[in-house]
Amino acid sequence: MGDVAARVGVSRQLVSLVLRDQPGASVETRERVRRAADELGYRPDIAARMLRRRTSQYLGVAFHMQHSSEVDIVESLYPAAELRGYSVVLSAMTPTREERTAVEELLGYRSEAIILIGSHMGAGALRLLADRVPIVAVGRATLNAGCDVIRSDGDRGMSQAVEHLVTLGHRHVAYLHGSDMPGAGTRQRGYKRAMKRFGLAEQVLVVRGDYTEEAGADAAHRLLGEQGSLPTAVIACNDHMAVGLIHSLLRAGLAVPDDVSVVGYDDSRIARLSYVDLTSVRQDPAAMSEEAVRAAVDRISRVSERPRLVVVPTILVVRGSTGTPRPTERVAMRP
Amino acid sequence: MGDVAARVGVSRQLVSLVLRDQPGASVETRERVRRAADELGYRPDIAARMLRRRTSQYLGVAFHMQHSSEVDIVESLYPAAELRGYSVVLSAMTPTREERTAVEELLGYRSEAIILIGSHMGAGALRLLADRVPIVAVGRATLNAGCDVIRSDGDRGMSQAVEHLVTLGHRHVAYLHGSDMPGAGTRQRGYKRAMKRFGLAEQVLVVRGDYTEEAGADAAHRLLGEQGSLPTAVIACNDHMAVGLIHSLLRAGLAVPDDVSVVGYDDSRIARLSYVDLTSVRQDPAAMSEEAVRAAVDRISRVSERPRLVVVPTILVVRGSTGTPRPTERVAMRP
DNA sequence: CTGAAAGCGCTTACAG
DNA sequence: CTGAAAGCGCTTACAG
Numbered sequence: 205m206g207d208v209a210a211r212v213g214v215s216r217q218l219v220s221l222v223l224r225d226q227p228g229a230s231v232e233t234r235e236r237v238r239r240a241a242d243e244l245g246y247r248p249d250i251a252a253r254m255l256r257r258r259t260s261q262y263l264g265v266a267f268h269m270q271h272s273s274e275v276d277i278v279e280s281l282y283p284a285a286e287l288r289g290y291s292v293v294l295s296a297m298t299p300t301r302e303e304r305t306a307v308e309e310l311l312g313y314r315s316e317a318i319i320l321i322g323s324h325m326g327a328g329a330l331r332l333l334a335d336r337v338p339i340v341a342v343g344r345a346t347l348n349a350g351c352d353v354i355r356s357d358g359d360r361g362m363s364q365a366v367e368h369l370v371t372l373g374h375r376h377v378a379y380l381h382g383s384d385m386p387g388a389g390t391r392q393r394g395y396k397r398a399m400k401r402f403g404l405a406e407q408v409l410v411v412r413g414d415y416t417e418e419a420g421a422d423a424a425h426r427l428l429g430e431q432g433s434l435p436t437a438v439i440a441c442n443d444h445m446a447v448g449l450i451h452s453l454l455r456a457g458l459a460v461p462d463d464v465s466v467v468g469y470d471d472s473r474i475a476r477l478s479y480v481d482l483t484s485v486r487q488d489p490a491a492m493s494e495e496a497v498r499a500a501v502d503r504i505s506r507v508s509e510r511p512r513l514v515v516v517p518t519i520l521v522v523r524g525s526t527g528t529p530r531p532t533e534r535v536a537m538r539p
Numbered sequence: 540m541g542d543v544a545a546r547v548g549v550s551r552q553l554v555s556l557v558l559r560d561q562p563g564a565s566v567e568t569r570e571r572v573r574r575a576a577d578e579l580g581y582r583p584d585i586a587a588r589m590l591r592r593r594t595s596q597y598l599g600v601a602f603h604m605q606h607s608s609e610v611d612i613v614e615s616l617y618p619a620a621e622l623r624g625y626s627v628v629l630s631a632m633t634p635t636r637e638e639r640t641a642v643e644e645l646l647g648y649r650s651e652a653i654i655l656i657g658s659h660m661g662a663g664a665l666r667l668l669a670d671r672v673p674i675v676a677v678g679r680a681t682l683n684a685g686c687d688v689i690r691s692d693g694d695r696g697m698s699q700a701v702e703h704l705v706t707l708g709h710r711h712v713a714y715l716h717g718s719d720m721p722g723a724g725t726r727q728r729g730y731k732r733a734m735k736r737f738g739l740a741e742q743v744l745v746v747r748g749d750y751t752e753e754a755g756a757d758a759a760h761r762l763l764g765e766q767g768s769l770p771t772a773v774i775a776c777n778d779h780m781a782v783g784l785i786h787s788l789l790r791a792g793l794a795v796p797d798d799v800s801v802v803g804y805d806d807s808r809i810a811r812l813s814y815v816d817l818t819s820v821r822q823d824p825a826a827m828s829e830e831a832v833r834a835a836v837d838r839i840s841r842v843s844e845r846p847r848l849v850v851v852p853t854i855l856v857v858r859g860s861t862g863t864p865r866p867t868e869r870v871a872m873r874p
Numbered sequence: 875c876t877g878a879a880a881g882c883g884c885t886t887a888c889a890g
Numbered sequence: 891c892t893g894a895a896a897g898c899g900c901t902t903a904c905a906g
Contacts, residue, residue: 205883205884206883214891214892215891215892215893216883216884217885217886217891217892217893218891218892220884220885220886221885221891224885228891229891230891233891245671247643247646247647248647248883248884249590249647249649249882249883249884250586250644250647250648250649251585251586251587251589251590251595251648251649251882251883251884252586252590252882252883252884252885252898253883253884253885254586254884254898255584255586255587255590255882255883255884255885255897255898255899255900256883256884256885256886256897256898257884257885257886257898258898260586269604269610269613269614270607270610270614272605272607275604275605275610278604278631279604279605279631279633279634279635279636282631282633282635282636283635294629294630294631295629296613296614296617296629298614298617299614300614300617300618301614301617308582311582312582312583312584312585313585313586314584314585314586336580417812417813417814418813421813447812447814448813448814451814473808473809474808474809474812477752477782477809478752478753478756478783479752479756479782479783479786540899540900541899549875549876550875550876550877551899551900552875552876552877552901552902553875553876555900555901555902556875556901559901563875564875565875568875583899583900584898584899584900586898586899586900587882587898587899587900587901588899588900588901589882589900590881590882590883590884590898590899590900590901591881591882591899591900591901591902592882592900592901592902593882875906876905876906877904877905877906878904878905879902879903879904880901880902880903881900881901881902882899882900882901882902883898884897884898885896885897885898886895886896886897886898887895887896888893888894888895889892889893889894890891890892890893
């Protein structure tokens with residue numbers, strides 16, 4: 205910084221001022237300082253800056269690099285944080301790097317709040333952490349852990365899926381449940397509620413499995429095994445199960461969506477593959493990011509007092525795996 | 540830090556010493572200091588620490604969060620850096636966050652070297668940057684930009700693919716070329732060289748396209764259009780093209796691998812889907828990370844003088860999309 | 875082990 | 891706009 209000041213012939217304070225876009229320098233000087241900084245390849249030292257300001261202006265973010273849905277959220281965190289004058293500092297969770305490690309690093313950076321995406325921490329550990337620093341948990345149902353929670357509306361998402369299928373004319377809409385999957389309970393509840401709302405309580409059919417492709421394939425076999433009761437549409441609790449299901453149906457000589465319509469959940473990359481072309485419910489990553497940053501900033505500035513729960517609406521992405529049911533089959537379906 | 544010192548009844552210097560695992564404190568004191576730090580939830584301020592040490596011990600990493608192959612590399616960068624006493628600081632490149640921005644942030648952190656994964660910078664810009672700080676470019680062919688380059692051996696990868704197919708008994712091995720894709724040139728060259736090596740120069744058949752699924756599907760149509768000349772195996776320059784190809788072949792009533800074997804490249808998530816089950820060439824992310832860190836550290840410590848090029852061997856992952864060619868077809872193939 | 879001192883590169887506050 | 895001073899939270903170096 206001294207070099208830049210010397211080159212322009214001004215004080216270090218003035219250089220600092222210009223580089224922080226503060227008032228107090230003439231337009232001409234401003235220009236000269238900037239040019240000198242560029243020429244010398246000078247950038248203020250972030251560490252020194254944040255040491256002097258008692259406030260780091262950092263939002264720490266811990267996330268699973270391998271999960272594309274979390275990556276989508278992190279991506280929109282950058283602009284959301286910048287809008288409110290904060291910088292994002294990233295700490296990855298990987299198979300070899302625990303959540304604990306990731307969080308400790310963020311604490312070392314003196315993050316003013318930590319946004320925890322897809323956290324696996326127990327409520328107790330989370331509460332202890334939340335006592336030290338404001339925590340915003342994204343995509344996690346646990347309440348009462350002393351932190352703000354932002355999650356997408358799995359209930360409403362499933363409702364959108366059911367509504368879409370009913371509007372197309374389906375009545376026999378089955379559901380593939382993924383046990384042990386985070387958010388699975390909410391999604392199944394959403395399916396059942398929506399079916400009830402459309403007067404289809406008696407058509408509710410839940411097939412259980414885990415959340416893998418194989419489970420989806422298995423489910424197809426079980427559905428096909430029950431003679432005469434094949435639903436005209438199936439909603440899976442995630443895209444992987446949906447894809448396994450489709451694959452088994454095709455192998456069994458059935459057409460999608462002509463014989464069976466299929467809806468997935470997550471709108472993952474697989475859903476978008478042209479030959480899968482899966483109708484899927486997608487969370488709104490940009491909205492979740494904005495809410496997460498808002499919650500963090502409000503808590504830092506002590507605007508919000510008690511933990512907040514924000515439920516962000518989902519979006520139904522209609523693709524080629526859903527269509528109107530076959531008239532013949534609809535008749536056959538109602539004995 | 541003062542609080543911890545006061546609590547234990549020692550000097551701040553001693554606390555600092557213990558937390559840095561330096562010699563000079565008794566085992567008992569060490570224990571008491573650690574416990575007090577834990578109880579108070581104290582962590583040394585990273586910024587203050589690196590400000591005082593004139594060396595940040597940071598390795599800056601710029602990468603595309605959305606590219607799973609880059610994420611794989613970053614993941615193994617953490618342990619590789621730690622092994623050599625460095626910390627990793629992440630800066631993401633996204634559709635809304637340019638490489639320039641990501642790099643500037645890393646410079647602000649006073650990274651001692653920057654590992655640039657999948658960089659799109661021109662050679663000129665790269666050279667300018669490399670004058671300011673040691674740069675290691677990963678997965679990029681451009682040499683002579685004043686930085687170290689680590690890339691996987693696309694040439695040898697294709698050679699492994701050809702060898703695998705030839706060993707299975709294939710002779711008519713076609714290639715789907717993806718124009719404009721980084722590394723595409725090297726891969727195509729590898730295919731041609733390997734074919735020549737196995738005395739199959741006359742069987743070389745290159746179908747062009749971009750690197751999308753659609754291009755793979757198109758290629759299938761073109762291959763099917765040429766009567767009697769359908770190869771018994773096809774290598775695609777990436778998994779997406781391979782998957783598009785397989786899909787078109789299946790639609791045309793052909794079986795994979797019974798009628799046509801298919802090999803992809805990248806070993807992406809899609810390749811691993813159970814119903815795709817694609818034999819694919821995969822780069823070795825852990826090896827690339829280790830080489831990247833080694834190059835960075837050597838350059839920081841001025842062990843290496845001139846830019847280094849490290850070519851990391853690939854690994855062939857054999858799955859269900861490749862098999863022996865049909866005897867009948869092999870006869871038909873040689874008129 | 876302690877204690878007193880200096881300094882990393884900034885920002886802040888203030889008198890001129 | 892300048893100039894002199896202080897201080898952020900650490901680490902380093904040194905005399906005891």
